[in-house]
Amino acid sequence: MLDFLDRARALPRLGLGISTEYGARRQDGALDPAALRAAHPAYAGFLEVGVELAKGLDDDAQAWAARGWPTTYHFLDVNLDEPEDLDPAWLAGMRATIDALNPAWLCGDAGLWHFGARDRGQMLLLPPILVREAVAPMAAGIVALRAATGREVLPENPPGAAFVGDLHLLEFFAAVAEAADTGLLIDCAHLAIYQRSRGLDPLAAFDALPWERVIELHVAGGSEADLDGLAWVDDDHGTEVLADTWAITEAAIERATNLKAVVVECERNPIPAVVPLFAAARERLPAGFAAAPT
Amino acid sequence: MTEGADVMTDPSPSERARAIDPQRVQRALVCMHFDPAFAAAVRGDAALELPQPLSPAERALLRGVDPRTLRTDAMRRARAVQALLEEFPVTAALLGAPAVDAFFSTPRFREAVFTRGSMALAFAAHLELHAQVVGGAATIEAAAATVRRAAQLPPPAVDLVDARAPLRCAPRFAPRIVPGGTLAWYERALARLGPDPLRALAELRRPWRKRPPRGGQQFLLIEGKEGGSLALGGASEGLVRLLLAAAEPRPRAELAAVAVALGAEGHEAEELLDELVGDGLLLRVAAP
Numbered sequence: 364m365l366d367f368l369d370r371a372r373a374l375p376r377l378g379l380g381i382s383t384e385y386g387a388r389r390q391d392g393a394l395d396p397a398a399l400r401a402a403h404p405a406y407a408g409f410l411e412v413g414v415e416l417a418k419g420l421d422d423d424a425q426a427w428a429a430r431g432w433p434t435t436y437h438f439l440d441v442n443l444d445e446p447e448d449l450d451p452a453w454l455a456g457m458r459a460t461i462d463a464l465n466p467a468w469l470c471g472d473a474g475l476w477h478f479g480a481r482d483r484g485q486m487l488l489l490p491p492i493l494v495r496e497a498v499a500p501m502a503a504g505i506v507a508l509r510a511a512t513g514r515e516v517l518p519e520n521p522p523g524a525a526f527v528g529d530l531h532l533l534e535f536f537a538a539v540a541e542a543a544d545t546g547l548l549i550d551c552a553h554l555a556i557y558q559r560s561r562g563l564d565p566l567a568a569f570d571a572l573p574w575e576r577v578i579e580l581h582v583a584g585g586s587e588a589d590l591d592g593l594a595w596v597d598d599d600h601g602t603e604v605l606a607d608t609w610a611i612t613e614a615a616i617e618r619a620t621n622l623k624a625v626v627v628e629c630e631r632n633p634i635p636a637v638v639p640l641f642a643a644a645r646e647r648l649p650a651g652f653a654a655a656p657t
Numbered sequence: 658m659t660e661g662a663d664v665m666t667d668p669s670p671s672e673r674a675r676a677i678d679p680q681r682v683q684r685a686l687v688c689m690h691f692d693p694a695f696a697a698a699v700r701g702d703a704a705l706e707l708p709q710p711l712s713p714a715e716r717a718l719l720r721g722v723d724p725r726t727l728r729t730d731a732m733r734r735a736r737a738v739q740a741l742l743e744e745f746p747v748t749a750a751l752l753g754a755p756a757v758d759a760f761f762s763t764p765r766f767r768e769a770v771f772t773r774g775s776m777a778l779a780f781a782a783h784l785e786l787h788a789q790v791v792g793g794a795a796t797i798e799a800a801a802a803t804v805r806r807a808a809q810l811p812p813p814a815v816d817l818v819d820a821r822a823p824l825r826c827a828p829r830f831a832p833r834i835v836p837g838g839t840l841a842w843y844e845r846a847l848a849r850l851g852p853d854p855l856r857a858l859a860e861l862r863r864p865w866r867k868r869p870p871r872g873g874q875q876f877l878l879i880e881g882k883e884g885g886s887l888a889l890g891g892a893s894e895g896l897v898r899l900l901l902a903a904a905e906p907r908p909r910a911e912l913a914a915v916a917v918a919l920g921a922e923g924h925e926a927e928e929l930l931d932e933l934v935g936d937g938l939l940l941r942v943a944a945p
Contacts, residue, residue, distance in 0.1 A: 444680065447773060452811055478687040478776075479769045482806070484740025485776050487733065489686065492718070497679035525726035527686060527718050528679075560726070593725040 367515075367544045368575060368621070374515065374546075375467050377409040377433050377624040379645060379653035382581075384413030384439065384630065385421045392633040396423055399634055400432070405653050406641035409433035411626050412464055415440045415486070416456040420463060434464045435579070435624065436514075438471035440481060443504030443518065444497065448481065454511050461512060467624075469508065470548045470579060473501055473518035473539065490521045490557075493528025493535045502542035509545070517578055519548040522556055522598040531568040532557045540576045547572070549615055550581035552628075555607035556596045565607040566614050574618035582612050582644050583628035600628045602636050604643070613647055625653070674713040682715050684771045689719065690727050691734050691761045697724075706764050708771040734761055737776065739855065744777050744802050745784075746854040747794045747846040752787060753864035777802045792869035793835030794843050797879065797889065800831035804881030815940050822941040824930065825906040829881040830938055832892065832900035837873025840891060895919045899933075906942045 400407035584601035689696035769779035781799030807828035816822035878892035916926035
């Protein structure tokens with residue numbers, strides 16, 4: 364098998380895109396992906412579909428896929444470091460969904476998506492334990508999922524408040540990427556949250572990451588909050604993007620020589636409210652990166 | 658081979674102290690997120706009641722967690738409680754929501770977290786502690802939780818060839834014996850909770866005082882169907898006891914003997930077993 368940087372050449376450039384997950388548009392005024400694509404084609408070059416197989420694909424995702432428009436598959440229900448999670452029934456469901464979406468690749472937060480079994484009421488999202496011992500199991504899960512689906516699997520740095528372990532988040536994901544020989548999805552908002560939680564500069568440990576492996580970036584709004592004197596950021600995908608997030612985004616774009624896709628995560632907001640976000644993201648990208656899809 | 662070479666040896670005490678299993682740390686961290694009392698205990702020095710003990714290094718990692726970071730999602734435990742209320746509405750009305758909430762501070766909950774278990778099924782097991790209060794209503798709701806999950810799983814491997822293969826009750830069926838009148842009481846209880854049981858439970862000022870029946874026996878069969886729906890109804894004593902006898906795979910001859918003991922004629926027993934296999938209530942499973 365070619366190494367990842369060779370394989371990455373075959374991945375399509377998707378440009379600027381949007382995200383959705385099951386039922387995202389039930390909220391009044393939430394973003395209609397197809398309407399955004401019609402009004403602003405360059406902002407909706409692809410749809411990143413958040414998939415929890417127990418829920419399936421909603422009408423928006425199915426309609427998008429039916430038109431043959433580009434997608435990526437963002438898993439929301441697999442603990443990559445637990446081999447039991449790649450059970451035959453779940454894999455069969457994932458393959459069927461891949462058939463429906465024909466995603467350019469698979470991606471998703473490499474964290475704990477559920478405690479105990481994958482069962483009702485047990486879904487959550489916690490970041491991985493940031494220790495050396497956690498690298499190999501995570502990498503093994505990525506390799507196994509890639510082998511089982513035939514698609515590249517890009518782990519994403521998850522959000523969180525309680526980060527445990529002595530490794531910096533970027534050191535951890537660098538080690539996972541090397542061990543799994545895979546690409547990466549860096550969520551700039553999640554990284555800003557992590558850096559703040561550790562009292563670090565937004566660009567701390569940037570040199571630890573093999574940026575040539577970064578294929579996709581996420582940009583999203585977040586709300587600053589306080590809990591008994593603890594300053595923390597709620598990753599609410601709102602319209603206010605932290606300055607730290609933009610600083611990380613700009614530095615990441617500069618370094619990510621194989622960047623193929625940027626998602627602005629804002630699925631529960633109306634189009635007029637998010638257009639400035641897309642414009643701000645586009646301004647930061649190389650000319651032509653977010654060209655209107657054909 | 659030279660003695661001692663290439664032989665796996667047990668880790669030394671100092672190696673054990675330094676060992677870090679990230680999954681174990683993660684699972685303990687989950688329990689800390691759900692249970693502030695457990696989080697405080699982790700920060701203390703007393704032994705922890707966990708299915709797998711934490712190494713000193715693992716506990717040191719967790720001691721470093723700022724307890725405020727465990728509370729940034731203020732609704733985490735409430736959402737989990739809601740999931741239990743949805744599956745155990747009548748049980749919850751009998752116990753009261755605070756007693757359901759208290760489940761998240763029990764060893765049963767931590768066991769489910771550490772063993773890839775089901776929260777709902779762990780709660781069902783936890784209800785044994787409250788059997789005097791919840792009675793047959795909890796038996797019904799626990800069985801429903803069990804078969805609802807079993808119906809979503811691929812069926813066990815079936816032996817299609819050997820007609821004499823061992824038999825077991827199909828996992829999506831739950832035969833149960835409850836006190837007499839429980840089913841009618843349960844249906845009235847559901848009706849009392851109305852079309853929005855969650856709201857009714859939220860508005861409940863105190864647990865119901867009227868308890869489910871206690872005396873006599875009633876025989877029930879609960880079936881989980883694809884898509885999550887259930888069929889719940891009475892069944893004959895013989896059928897329920899026969900299916901209970903087949904909770905684990907049993908040789909066919911043994912189960913035929915049970916059928917005879919339950920009142921079937923000798924020749925009828927074999928026909929009965931075939932009929933139950935045909936109806937999907939019993940499965941032929943591969944011999945161990």
